[in-house]
Each structure stands twice: as C-alpha cells, then as structure tokens.
Amino acid sequence: MRKVAVCAPATPLKREYAEAVTALAAKDFPEIELYFHDQCFVEEGHFAGSDKVRLDALLECANAPEFDAVWFAKGGYGSNRIATDFLGKASAEAGRKTYLGYSDCGTLLGGLYRARIGHPVHAPMPVDIKRDGGDEAVRRVLGWMGGDAEGLEQGLTGRPAAAFNLYTLAMLVGTRLMPALDGHELLIEEVGEYEYAIDRLMFHLVEHLHDVAGIRLGEVTAVPENDRPFGADAEQIVQYWCEKSGITYLGRAAIGHSSANRIVPFGLEA
Amino acid sequence: MRKVAVCAPATPLKREYAEAVTALAAKDFPEIELYFHDQCFVEEGHFAGSDKVRLDALLECANAPEFDAVWFAKGGYGSNRIATDFLGKASAEAGRKTYLGYSDCGTLLGGLYRARIGHPVHAPMPVDIKRDGGDEAVRRVLGWMGGDAEGLEQGLTGRPAAAFNLYTLAMLVGTRLMPALDGHELLIEEVGEYEYAIDRLMFHLVEHLHDVAGIRLGEVTAVPENDRPFGADAEQIVQYWCEKSGITYLGRAAIGHSSANRIVPFGLEA
Numbered sequence: 001m002r003k004v005a006v007c008a009p010a011t012p013l014k015r016e017y018a019e020a021v022t023a024l025a026a027k028d029f030p031e032i033e034l035y036f037h038d039q040c041f042v043e044e045g046h047f048a049g050s051d052k053v054r055l056d057a058l059l060e061c062a063n064a065p066e067f068d069a070v071w072f073a074k075g076g077y078g079s080n081r082i083a084t085d086f087l088g089k090a091s092a093e094a095g096r097k098t099y100l101g102y103s104d105c106g107t108l109l110g111g112l113y114r115a116r117i118g119h120p121v122h123a124p125m126p127v128d129i130k131r132d133g134g135d136e137a138v139r140r141v142l143g144w145m146g147g148d149a150e151g152l153e154q155g156l157t158g159r160p161a162a163a164f165n166l167y168t169l170a171m172l173v174g175t176r177l178m179p180a181l182d183g184h185e186l187l188i189e190e191v192g193e194y195e196y197a198i199d200r201l202m203f204h205l206v207e208h209l210h211d212v213a214g215i216r217l218g219e220v221t222a223v224p225e226n227d228r229p230f231g232a233d234a235e236q237i238v239q240y241w242c243e244k245s246g247i248t249y250l251g252r253a254a255i256g257h258s259s260a261n262r263i264v265p266f267g268l269e270a
Numbered sequence: 271m272r273k274v275a276v277c278a279p280a281t282p283l284k285r286e287y288a289e290a291v292t293a294l295a296a297k298d299f300p301e302i303e304l305y306f307h308d309q310c311f312v313e314e315g316h317f318a319g320s321d322k323v324r325l326d327a328l329l330e331c332a333n334a335p336e337f338d339a340v341w342f343a344k345g346g347y348g349s350n351r352i353a354t355d356f357l358g359k360a361s362a363e364a365g366r367k368t369y370l371g372y373s374d375c376g377t378l379l380g381g382l383y384r385a386r387i388g389h390p391v392h393a394p395m396p397v398d399i400k401r402d403g404g405d406e407a408v409r410r411v412l413g414w415m416g417g418d419a420e421g422l423e424q425g426l427t428g429r430p431a432a433a434f435n436l437y438t439l440a441m442l443v444g445t446r447l448m449p450a451l452d453g454h455e456l457l458i459e460e461v462g463e464y465e466y467a468i469d470r471l472m473f474h475l476v477e478h479l480h481d482v483a484g485i486r487l488g489e490v491t492a493v494p495e496n497d498r499p500f501g502a503d504a505e506q507i508v509q510y511w512c513e514k515s516g517i518t519y520l521g522r523a524a525i526g527h528s529s530a531n532r533i534v535p536f537g538l539e540a
Contacts, residue, residue: 045501174444207445231315
C-alpha cells in the first residue's frame with residue numbers, strides 16, 4: 001500500500017506523536033504517504049471528538065478512493081460506540097482497504113472481519129512511537145505496508161488467525177460485531193488488569209468461543225498488585241480455562257501492549 | 271426461614287465479621303439460627319479454598335435438609351468457577367431453599383434463577399457488617415428472613431425483578447448461567463470501575479439483553495478518577511445505552527456496594 005489515512009476512532013493522539021511518525025516515515029519509508037486526519041487531535045471528554053465526529057472521520061478515511069489503508073492512531077476506549085454505524089455506511093471503496101490497529105480498535109477489526117469488509121490487521125499504531133523502542137514498532141508496520149513480511153508474528157502457521165486484546169474481545173463476544181472464529185488460532189493479550197479480572201474475562205470468553213483451533217497468549221503487562229496473591233499467573237489462568245472448556249492451548253505469541261507487538265493479519269492473509 | 275447456612279463461594283470472610291453477625295443475630299433475631307460453615311474462613315490464594323473446597327461447602331449447605339436458606343458470606347470473585355458444577359449437583363433439597371447475596375455471588379443467583387432452583391435473592395451479606403452502618407444492612411436481611419418486608423427495595427412494582435452488579439452481569443450474559451430476563455425490571459449497580467469501563471460494560475450488556483421491562487440504576491460508588499474526565503456520569507452513561515438500544519430507563523434503585531443496599535427477590539417474589 002502507498003497512501004495511508006490515519007484517524008482515531010477512540011481517544012485522541014498527541015500531535016507530537018503524529019509528527020514523529022510522519023518524520024520517521026518520510027525519512028525511511030518515502031514510498032508510504034501518511035495522511036493524519038485532523039480528527040486525531042480533537043478532544044471531547046474521554047474521546048477524540050463526539051461519536052459523530054469520530055464516525056465521520058472514520059467514514060471519510062474508509063470511503064475515500066485515494067487511500068489504500070486506514071491506520072487507527074490510538075486505542076483507549078470508544079470504537080464500539082461507532083462501529084455498528086460505521087459498518088452500515090462503509091462503501092465499496094472501504095471494502096478494498098486494509099485496516100490496522102489493536103487494543104480497543106480490535107472492536108473495529110472484529111466488526112470488519114465479521115462483515116467481510118476489507119482486510120483487518122492487528123498491528124502497532126502511531127501512538128506506539130511513544131514507547132521505549134516504539135520506533136521499531138512503527139517501522140514494523142510501515143515496512144509491512146511496503147511489502148516486508150519481517151514484522152509478522154512469527155508463529156503464524158498458515159491456519160487462519162485473529163488477534164485481540166482480551167478485555168476488548170470479552171466485550172465483543174455475543175454482540176453484532178463478533179466474527180465467527182471457527183478454525184482460527186486466536187491470539188490474545190492483556191494490559192493493566194488484575195489476575196482475578198483476567199480469570200473472569202477468560203471465563204466469559206471461553207463460554208462464547210466455539211470451535212477455535214486454539215488460543216495463544218501474548219504479553220500480559222502492567223498487572224496491578226492485588227491485596228493478596230491470586231495463586232496463578234496469567235498463563236496458568238489461560239491454561240485453566242482452556243482445559244476446562246476443551247480449547248487447545250497453543251503457547252505464547254508475540255503480541256501485546258509493548259513495542260514488541262507484532263503484526264497479525266486476520267484470516268489467511270499472513 | 272429459621273435455619274440459615276453461610277458459605278463463601280468466592281473469597282474468604284474474616285472470623286471477626288462472622289462473630290459480629292452471629293452476636294447481632296443472637297441478640298436481636300433469636301428466631302434465626304445461623305450456621306457459618308468453616309469453609310468461610312479458608313484462604314487459598316485469592317479464594318476461600320480451592321474450587322473443590324468451595325463447591326463442596328456450597329453443595330453441603332444447599333443439599334442439607336436442615337437448612338432453609340443459604341447466605342453467601344462475601345463476594346470478591348470466584349463464584350463463576352464453581353457455578354455450573356454446583357447447579358449440576360444440586361438436589362431436590364437445594365430447590366426448596368432461599369439463596370441470598372450480591373456482587374460476585376450474582377453469578378450463582380443468576381444461574382439458580384435460570385435453572386429454576388430455589389429462590390435467589392439479591393441481599394446484603396455477612397461481610398457488610400464491616401461497613402459504616404453495616405449492622406443495619408445485616409439487620410435488614412435477618413429481618414426479611416423472619417418475615418419483615420421492610421428491607422425490600424422500595425421501588426419494586428409487582429413486575430418480575432432481578433438485581434446484579436453490572437460487571438458480574440456483563441460476564442454472565444451469553445453464558446450457560448444467564449437467565450432469560452424478558453419482562454423483568456433489571457436493577458444494576460457498580461463499584462470501583464472507571465466511567466469508561468462502565469460505558470464499555472453497558473455496551474456489552476445491552477447487546478445481550480432482550481425484551482427487559484427496563485433498567486434501574488442503583489449506586490455507583492468508588493469510581494476512580496481517570497487522567498481526564500469522561501464527559502458523562504454513570505447515570506448519563508446508562509441512559510445513553512438504554513436510549514441507543516431501545517431499553518426503557520426506569521430511574522434509580524436502592525441497591526449497591528454500601529450499607530444502603532436493599533433486598534430484591536428475583537422474579538415475582540417480592
């Protein structure tokens with residue numbers, strides 16, 4: 001892809017991060033043209049603008065014929081409030097694009113995948129430039145946009161795959177946005193949740209999953225310390241629920257809320 | 271009811287709280303006999319004993335012919351890990367009992383209601399004795415056990431009702447434990463969640479609710495301060511999602527994680 005539109009379906013991006021990503025792309029990936037929609041920088045309470053402002057910007061980027069891809073600037077929370085309306089108004093142009101992001105924006109990736117609109121891809125976002133080693137995460141995406149497979153998650157086996165933040169996916173299951181994941185390797189990751197909360201989310205998730213090929217666990221970072229130890233770590237928790245529900249646990253994956261986060265195209269696109 | 275068994279399907283109770291509740295009951299409600307199962311005080315990591323220990327104690331209390339009711343000692347997290355096995359092993363004796371609790375134990379109340387086993391009742395728990403005014407919360411339950419309707423939520427209209435912690439209910443929807451709530455007034459409350467998290471849970475909840483008579487909002491307490499204001503308070507959030515999904519918003523309710531928490535028998539039992 002050559003021309004990439006960036007918008008913020010959830011929370012706003014700082015201008016300095018957009019500038020840093022633009023500078024990095026101009027220097028090392030001159031074949032990629034990045035267009036940051038002004039909506040990325042709008043602030044309204046928690047969100048990057050009202051539902052209408054975020055929806056309009058997303059539709060503008062997705063439905064415009066001149067772009068090859070839509071890159072979500074940042075997660076945070078809020079994509080779910082506009083996802084259904086977005087899918088209902090996506091044009092044929094939107095169906096030819098690649099959509100990249102993760103975390104809260106997994107709601108959009110999931111909804112697009114269910115609706116079979118375009119090519120959803122779990123990938124680092126412009127906001128990741130702020131992390132230690134964040135330029136590497138951004139380079140991974142820009143490189144992949146230019147045709148370099150280096151940034152792909154290395155454990156993808158050729159079976160269809162999908163990747164989600166666990167909490168985001170737990171809020172997606174059973175909704176009108178949830179894609180069927182039968183036969184898929186499901187990669188999950190989490191950030192900032194207590195172990196008991198991870199356990200609770202896994203309970204909910206496995207009750208809703210049917211016939212996935214298995215679950216792989218990405219990074220689980222910034223787990224807060226509770227008033228007492230839970231008695232199992234994140235991997236043991238995921239193994240517990242996989243075993244209890246008859247889902248195959250397939251080991252670890254290189255996705256997560258860190259600069260090590262790798263690219264997972266949904267489906268068989270890898 | 272006269273003889274009440276107390277067990278802890280989630281996290282352990284401190285002995286001093288059991289003693290305080292026992293003393294209060296002995297003094298002012300001599301017609302009620304409380305039996306605290308020793309499992310209430312077992313500690314294993316996060317839980318009041320392993321899944322097996324908690325399940326066995328719950329089954330012992332529920333299946334014993336000598337008790338009229340099972341009162342859950344404390345929430346916290348963990349009922350969901352034993353709920354399905356419990357329902358599968360509940361006896362005819364279990365079907366004659368009343369079950370009281372709230373918060374995480376809403377998972378059991380919901381599962382019992384779905385399975386039509388006994389009489390699930392949203393009510394304060396022994397652990398509430400520790401709160402400011404907690405003895406009033408405990409008196410409310412002991413009084414109700416003795417036949418006093420004073421402690422009931424005062425807005426119950428004669429339509430069937432059910433009451434849940436929002437997060438607990440969001441983890442219940444779509445699972446094998448979720449009861450049909452068609453025609454019910456659904457009372458929800460929350461504690462300790464960010465407003466954006468409440469918004470996200472409401473998104474998930476309304477996607478799963480079908481034909482409820484409406485939603486009433488209880489207390490929303492201990493909302494943490496986020497790095498920026500959300501832009502709407504809990505009641506506005508609930509109204510937003512009710513409006514978006516065509517659910518009637520029925521106003522406030524006197525339930526929550528405080529000593530003001532009132533009693534809501536599930537169904538038409540009020």
